[in-house]
Amino acid sequence: MKYLDAKLLSGVPMPRYLTQHTLACLTRQGAEALAQRMTAGGLAHAERVVVNMLEGKMFVEFRADSREDLETWLETEGMHFDFLVRIEWEMQGGKLQPAE
Numbered sequence: 001m002k003y004l005d006a007k008l009l010s011g012v013p014m015p016r017y018l019t020q021h022t023l024a025c026l027t028r029q030g031a032e033a034l035a036q037r038m039t040a041g042g043l044a045h046a047e048r049v050v051v052n053m054l055e056g057k058m059f060v061e062f063r064a065d066s067r068e069d070l071e072t073w074l075e076t077e078g079m080h081f082d083f084l085v086r087i088e089w090e091m092q093g094g095k096l097q098p099a100e
Contacts, residue, residue: 013100014063016047016087017070021058021079028053034079038062043073061087 023031031051035058038046044064051058064070067086074081087099 014065015067016099017044017062017064017067017084018087019060019062019070019074019084020082021060022082023051023053023056023058026053026056031058034058035060037077038079042077044070 023034026034031053035046035049035051038049038060044062046060046062048061049058050060062070064073067084070084074084089096090099091097
């Protein structure tokens, strides 16, 4: 999986966050438009969006400088979330490594 090059000017990667959103009566086209808004960014931007239309759920991996920035951006955009967690560790090369 290739991710966007999301680095600050200092070269330090921005933290990643995982969010879950409930899609209330959205069509596939509506979910696509929402995902496009999320990837357009601002204080935060989505790197990966996965959707289950049958259950009405969207999971999004974001990059943002801080949790507060992501929460502020989501609120400003009117995007409610069910949960938001920072990704701290991930499997790479068969070992649990600090997430970048």
